[in-house]
Amino acid sequence: MTAPIDFYFDFSSPYGYLASRKIEELAAKHGREVNWRPVLLGAIFKTTGGAPLTQIPLKGDYSKRDFARSARFHGVTEFSMPSVFPIASQAPARILLWAKAQDPALVSGIAHAFYRAYFVDDRDISNPDTAADDPAIKDSLKREVEAAVAAGVFGSPFVVVDGEPFWGIDRFAQVDRWLATGGF
Amino acid sequence: MTAPIDFYFDFSSPYGYLASRKIEELAAKHGREVNWRPVLLGAIFKTTGGAPLTQIPLKGDYSKRDFARSARFHGVTEFSMPSVFPIASQAPARILLWAKAQDPALVSGIAHAFYRAYFVDDRDISNPDTAADDPAIKDSLKREVEAAVAAGVFGSPFVVVDGEPFWGIDRFAQVDRWLATGGF
Numbered sequence: 001m002t003a004p005i006d007f008y009f010d011f012s013s014p015y016g017y018l019a020s021r022k023i024e025e026l027a028a029k030h031g032r033e034v035n036w037r038p039v040l041l042g043a044i045f046k047t048t049g050g051a052p053l054t055q056i057p058l059k060g061d062y063s064k065r066d067f068a069r070s071a072r073f074h075g076v077t078e079f080s081m082p083s084v085f086p087i088a089s090q091a092p093a094r095i096l097l098w099a100k101a102q103d104p105a106l107v108s109g110i111a112h113a114f115y116r117a118y119f120v121d122d123r124d125i126s127n128p129d130t131a132a133d134d135p136a137i138k139d140s141l142k143r144e145v146e147a148a149v150a151a152g153v154f155g156s157p158f159v160v161v162d163g164e165p166f167w168g169i170d171r172f173a174q175v176d177r178w179l180a181t182g183g184f
Numbered sequence: 185m186t187a188p189i190d191f192y193f194d195f196s197s198p199y200g201y202l203a204s205r206k207i208e209e210l211a212a213k214h215g216r217e218v219n220w221r222p223v224l225l226g227a228i229f230k231t232t233g234g235a236p237l238t239q240i241p242l243k244g245d246y247s248k249r250d251f252a253r254s255a256r257f258h259g260v261t262e263f264s265m266p267s268v269f270p271i272a273s274q275a276p277a278r279i280l281l282w283a284k285a286q287d288p289a290l291v292s293g294i295a296h297a298f299y300r301a302y303f304v305d306d307r308d309i310s311n312p313d314t315a316a317d318d319p320a321i322k323d324s325l326k327r328e329v330e331a332a333v334a335a336g337v338f339g340s341p342f343v344v345v346d347g348e349p350f351w352g353i354d355r356f357a358q359v360d361r362w363l364a365t366g367g368f
Contacts, residue, residue, distance in 0.1 A: 048241050057232050058338040062349055072368055073358050154242040165246055170354035174257050184256055 004033040005175075006160040008153045009111075010041045011089035014067040014081070017119045019157035019169040020111060021076050026172060030179035036100070036107045038093035038141070039148045041156055048154045052086050070169065078120045087118070087126035094137045097144065101137075188217040189359075190344040192337045193295075194225045195273035198251040198265070201303045203341035203353040204295060205260050210356060214363035220284070220291045222277035222325070223332045225340055232338050236270050254353065262304045271302075271310040278321045281328065285321075 009016035053063040071079035117123040193200035237247040255263035301307040
């Protein structure tokens with residue numbers, strides 16, 4: 001039995017959304033499961049000094065163009081930039097962790113539903129009615145983000161295969177080869 | 185007659201080096217020429233607030249691993265991280281522009297020679313004996329960097345095909361499709 005692929009993502013990340021539409025097929029191709037691990041880029045950026053892509057001079061304009069072009073390139077026909085961007089993603093991340101604690105089989109469906117609401121239906125998912133205010137869940141997300149930083153995660157999407165880290169949907173071809181060959 | 189591909193790069197950039205080993209084959213596949221355009225990331229980072237990848241927390245360790253893995257992935261067997269990194273790349277960039285002004289046919293060979301010296305033979309190319317101190321060439325590089333920023337260039341490698349910008353060797357598959365289809 002091989003280990004699952006760790007799939008780190010932020011619900012406010014366009015590349016994370018695109019990757020969420022590809023990761024299960026990629027994992028299944030190699031007989032792997034996906035471990036969905038929501039993180040908070042805002043918290044991670046405090047370590048790395050990063051900033052939201054769209055707010056960086058030059059990179060901002062480029063990234064908006066690249067989001068849409070990459071969606072077309074990867075065959076993700078359902079994508080539009082949300083009218084409010086970026087958003088705080090604590091609430092959906094906490095809900096996902098809460099659901100994971102109840103039944104891991106729920107996680108994939110919920111992750112897709114949140115991403116679809118934000119990047120397809122342009123619905124603000126930062127403050128859902130069903131907000132997860134449970135202190136244990138809040139603490140769980142905090143620990144998850146700290147564990148992600150400790151594992152070297154600094155972006156979204158970020159995939160770890162048997163300890164090997166891959167940043168970005170543009171490394172999925174390398175993930176594919178790594179899974180096929182056990183390392184190259 | 186189609187326009188050449190604009191290939192922007194910094195001589196101190198590992199991904200720029202890897203891209204330099206692939207760009208001519210990619211362009212030739214679609215009947216295009218390559219316009220070699222050296223830039224200075226240090227100057228560009230003043231606009232974007234960027235920093236050398238290897239000096240950013242978390243990203244630094246990842247990038248060193250990714251340089252080597254990406255070299256293997258792209259079949260560039262000749263690659264090693266230089267013992268002095270990064271370096272100031274004004275001198276090789278100026279020499280390239282000087283050569284370009286003499287005879288454009290010289291540029292590709294000189295670019296490969298500098299990159300090979302740095303990323304294969306571990307020779308510091310920041311201060312070659314044949315330094316280009318000609319004020320006209322200095323000014324030429326300054327104007328090139330300003331033109332690059334004005335064109336939205338913020339990284340290395342950076343490719344512009346018929347006005348469409350692509351950042352990174354990880355976008356070469358998109359460049360390939362763009363050249364094949366005239367846009368997608």
